Amino acid sequence: MTDAATGEILTPSQLNTLARSLLEDAFPLVLVEGELGNVSRPASGHLYFTLKDARAQVRCAMFRPKSQWLRFQPREGLKVLARGRLTLYEARGDYQLILDSLEEAGEGALRRAFEALKAKLQAEGLFDASRKRPLPPYVRRLGVVTSPSGAAVRDVLSVLARRFPLLEVEILPVPVQGEGAAAQIVAMLRRAAACGRYDALLLTRGGGSLEDLQAFNDEALARAVAASPVPVVAAVGHETDFSLAEFAADLRAPTPSAAAELLVPDSGELLARLRTLQRRVAALGLHRLQQAAQRTDRAALRLQALRP
Structure with a gap:
């Protein structure tokens, strides 16, 4: 050739x-x-x-x-x-x-739309660390915005009960996928924030495809999470899943179980800390009593010296 x-x-x-x-x-x-x-x-x-x-x-x-x-x-x-x-x-x-x-x-198509909306909201500063609210040191009442029948809620309740059974937990039921799910989640977040009952809110669901998680990539939901006066922790899907709601939240957890661990202290560790503080307070009290007794003894000796 x-x-x-x-x-x-x-x-x-x-x-x-x-x-x-x-x-x-x-x-x-x-x-x-x-x-x-x-x-x-x-x-x-x-x-x-x-x-x-x-x-x-x-x-x-x-x-x-x-x-x-x-x-x-x-x-x-x-x-x-x-x-x-x-x-x-x-x-x-x-x-x-x-x-x-x-x-x-x-x-x-969903991935391209996700990236475009993410870039838009990021440019607005919606995901900036400076606008995120800190969680309270000890959450007393938690609102969990999720499906009442999913695996995520079972995992969350199990971890919370094991780590800190004194916590008051209320399930705020919403659909987590399908038509209209995002609008219902937005409405629930607003009601939860307006009632003033909760120290923090957990927005969560289990894993799924990008299409399954689409409600959590809704623009209105991302804005509602960012605008919530109550701190919001978000855990949507698996560790490798990322949603716009999580970017907008005050704290993102890789899984529902991890979110529960971040929200409450371990009761065993807390009890050990309280016992340590109790010993310190007792030792300090004893030390101060001993100092007061010494001052009293010195004062009595001075009085005796003045009036033999």
Whole structure:
């Protein structure tokens, strides 16, 4: 085979190397939406599949450890949004996508909207550390804004009961996902703040997809959390999940259980501290009594010296 421009004869290896270079230069980074097919995850932990639509398909590869960070299980027929670099596998002459990220197709639009709204609120100063309120040293009554039937509320109540059973806890029930959930959470936060019953509020729910957590990325809810006169602790989803409500809250906890631990002291540690203080007070009282007795003895001696 002769290169028409230079007259150079190329080997298959040279041709594929040249084609790879042209592909990678022309397509440094691409976003492709399509349907998964031929999904394979061998013992190496890498992920291989084709991304297809009704008319064409392209081979894709996602290597470890990125393939192990996925927050969903890739399966045949699932529609996804892939982000990666177009390249060519020189040994076979096949061009393919080497992926940096992979998410369910619906989450792509949600993620972009999330990032845009986050940037807007951050620019307004809504997340600034300077505007966050400190928690009271000892919370006496806590309002927990969450679903009354979810796993999160069970975890929170279990930790609170173990660490500090004297705390008064009231569950303020709200839906945590679905249409209208954000508006109902906003209304509950406002009622809780207006009633003046609570020293702090905990806004929480368990894990889920970005779509499941969408209520907590609502702009009105983020603003309501930031405007609350009562300190708000937020724990939404798993440790790797972040929501706008958490950015706006006075304190963010990685999980519902961790939030409960941050809100109250450990009763055993508190009792030990009280006993230490009790011993210090007793020792100080005894010391002062001894000093007073010594002063009394000296005064009596002076009186006796004046009136022998």
